[in-house]
Every structure is written in structure tokens, then in C-alpha cells.
Amino acid sequence: MDLGLTEPGEAAPLPPAHDGPPTDLPGCVERELQALLAEPAEPPDRAFVTPLTGESSRLSPMWGTGLIERPVDWVALAGFMGTGKSRVGWELSRALALHFVDTDKLITRVVGKSIPEVFEQEGESYFRSCEAEVVHRVSRLDHAVISLGGGTFIHEANRRTLLERGPVVVLWATPETVYQRTKHSDRPLLRAEDPLGRIRSLMDEREGVYREGTIHVHSDGRPSEEIVEEIIERLWNWSDAAHAWAEAPEALADRAAD
Ligand SMILES: Nc1ncnc2c1ncn2[C@@H]1O[C@H](COP(=O)(O)OP(=O)(O)OP(=O)(O)O)[C@@H](O)[C@H]1O
Ligand SMILES: O=C(O)C1=C[C@@H](O)[C@@H](O)[C@H](O)C1
Numbered sequence: 001m002d003l004g005l006t007e008p009g010e011a012a013p014l015p016p017a018h019d020g021p022p023t024d025l026p027g028c029v030e031r032e033l034q035a036l037l038a039e040p041a042e043p044p045d046r047a048f049v050t051p052l053t054g055e056s057s058r059l060s061p062m063w064g065t066g067l068i069e070r071p072v073d074w075v076a077l078a079g080f081m082g083t084g085k086s087r088v089g090w091e092l093s094r095a096l097a098l099h100f101v102d103t104d105k106l107i108t109r110v111v112g113k114s115i116p117e118v119f120e121q122e123g124e125s126y127f128r129s130c131e132a133e134v135v136h137r138v139s140r141l142d143h144a145v146i147s148l149g150g151g152t153f154i155h156e157a158n159r160r161t162l163l164e165r166g167p168v169v170v171l172w173a174t175p176e177t178v179y180q181r182t183k184h185s186d187r188p189l190l191r192a193e194d195p196l197g198r199i200r201s202l203m204d205e206r207e208g209v210y211r212e213g214t215i216h217v218h219s220d221g222r223p224s225e226e227i228v229e230e231i232i233e234r235l236w237n238w239s240d241a242a243h244a245w246a247e248a249p250e251a252l253a254d255r256a257a258d
């Protein structure tokens with residue numbers, strides 16, 4: 001019978017990756033983030049990934065040239081559950097040749113448990129503290145698309161940190177679309193007798209806060225590649241406006257000196 005005992009001189013078996021929530025949360029976030037970035041980027045939902053068409057006016061000049069000209073080198077995606085942050089974020093990161101970090105995925109690696117397990121075994125407030133730590137770290141990352149969890153942007157400190165770092169694109173969908181996209185998956189906050197009703201009330205509660213995002217894009221009834229192309233187009237407009245704004249005092253000073 002194998003009692004799992006080791007012979008003298010033999011290496012002791014490794015402890016399980018996680019014996020409970022990590023005691024050094026920032027250290028663990030840093031380690032898992034570095035490991036994640038070093039791995040080949042994995043689509044969150046393999047079955048649905050489709051190539052971009054490259055028809056967007058701002059995308060086409062660089063399409064197929066091997067040269068990437070980006071509107072931004074950091075962007076976060078926020079919005080309600082099921083609006084497509086993970087899927088669209090991953091596709092956007094491929095289109096812009098940026099790293100991809102999904103904060104929910106990073107948390108599952110840090111805690112060593114699935115999101116439903118974290119909610120059940122550690123509680124929602126523990127999950128939210130992991131989220132805050134992850135936001136703190138990923139907002140200091142360069143060259144990345146960050147897909148947030150559905151509740152990440154709702155918390156004021158996270159929102160402030162993210163909006164100070166760069167543009168936050170909010171994805172929107174109707175409650176019916178969200179229900180169709182989430183009904184076969186386990187989202188702890190949508191475990192209810194009437195999930196559609198729960199989606200409606202939670203969306204109502206959160207809507208005003210999501211409006212604080214930088215750019216807003218609808219995802220109902222649209223293929224993800226079209227959404228990605230709209231996001232890139234809108235990011236170009238946003239970055240052109242931000243540059244014009246930054247140069248405005250200089251231009252005014254030049255004009256005053258003439
Ligand atoms: N534009 C789309 N058209 C059709 N299906 C989509 C679209 N965007 C996402 N989906 C699908 O809907 C499901 C939920 O999408 P996804 O996981 O990206 O949402 P999310 O916003 O990240 O949700 P959460 O906040 O719970 O993490 C996935 O199966 C995904 O493939
Ligand atoms: O909207 C939310 O609060 C959540 C969304 C998911 O992405 C997960 O972060 C978790 O299920 C909580």
C-alpha cells in the first residue's frame with residue numbers, strides 16, 4: 001500500500017499548490033501574473049475565436065504589413081457579466097499584439113480555486129480584496145489588454161485606479177442577451193430562481209457606475225470581430241483627442257507669441 005512516505009534522501013512530495021488562500025497576496029499576484037504573461041496566450045473560449053476582417057478604416061493600412069500601429073498600449077474592458085469582456089478582450093489583445101490579462105483568471109490562479117469556489121469557500125469580500133490587489137498590479141502593467149470581472153469597475157477605488165491608468169471600454173448588452181450567454185455557466189451572483197430577474201435588478205443597480213467608463217460599445221447581436229474593430233476605431237478617436245488636448249496649451253502659447 002502506498003502511504004505516500006518518502007525514503008530517507010528522497011525528495012519530499014510537493015505540497016498542494018494552495019493549502020488555503022495565500023497569506024502573501026501581493027507576492028502571489030506578482031508570481032502568477034509573471035507566469036501568466038510568460039505562457040502562450042490562451043483564448044478564453046476556443047470555439048468562438050474568429051479572425052478579424054481588417055475592414056476597419058484605421059486597421060486596414062497596417063493589416064498584413066507586419067507593422068503594428070496602436071492607438072493605446074494599455075486598455076481595460078469593463079461591463080456586466082456576459083457582455084463579452086473575456087472573449088472580446090482576448091481578440092482585441094491579438095489584434096493589437098498586446099499581452100492579455102483576464103482578472104478573473106488571474107484570481108483563480110492566485111487562490112488556486114475556481115470563482116464559484118472562491119465565493120463559496122472564502123466569501124465574496126475575500127474575492128473583492130483579491131480583485132483590488134489585482135487591479136492595483138495590472139494598472140502598472142505595460143502593453144496589455146485587461147479584461148475585468150463584471151463587478152471590478154463597480155468598486156470606487158478600482159474605478160479610480162483604472163481610469164487614471166488609461167481608457168476603460170465598457171461593453172453593454174441587454175439582460176436577455178446576458179441571460180442567453182450565461183445560462184449554461186456558473187456565475188455565483190446569478191444563482192437565483194429567476195436568473196433573468198436577477199440580471200435585470202443587478203444591471204439596474206450598476207448601470208450608472210458603468211457609465212463612468214471612457215468608451216461605450218454595444219455587443220448585442222454582433223460578432224466579436226465587429227466589436228473589436230469598433231473598439232479599435234474608437235480608441236484611435238480617443239487617443240487623437242487626448243493628444244490634441246495635450247498639445248492645446250502649447251499651440252495657444254505659440255499663437256500668443258506670434
Ligand atoms: N459578441 C458575441 N456574440 C456571441 N457570443 C458572445 C459574444 N461575446 C461573448 N460571447 C459569448 O458569451 C459568453 C460570455 O462571454 P464572456 O465570458 O466573454 O463574458 P464576460 O463579460 O467576460 O463575463 P464575466 O463578467 O462573467 O467574466 C461566452 O460563451 C462568449 O463566447
Ligand atoms: O459581476 C460580478 O460581480 C462578477 C462577475 C464575474 O466576472 C466574476 O468576477 C464574479 O462572478 C463576480
Ligand SMILES: [Mg+2]
Binds near residue numbers: 086104147
Ligand atoms: Mg470574463
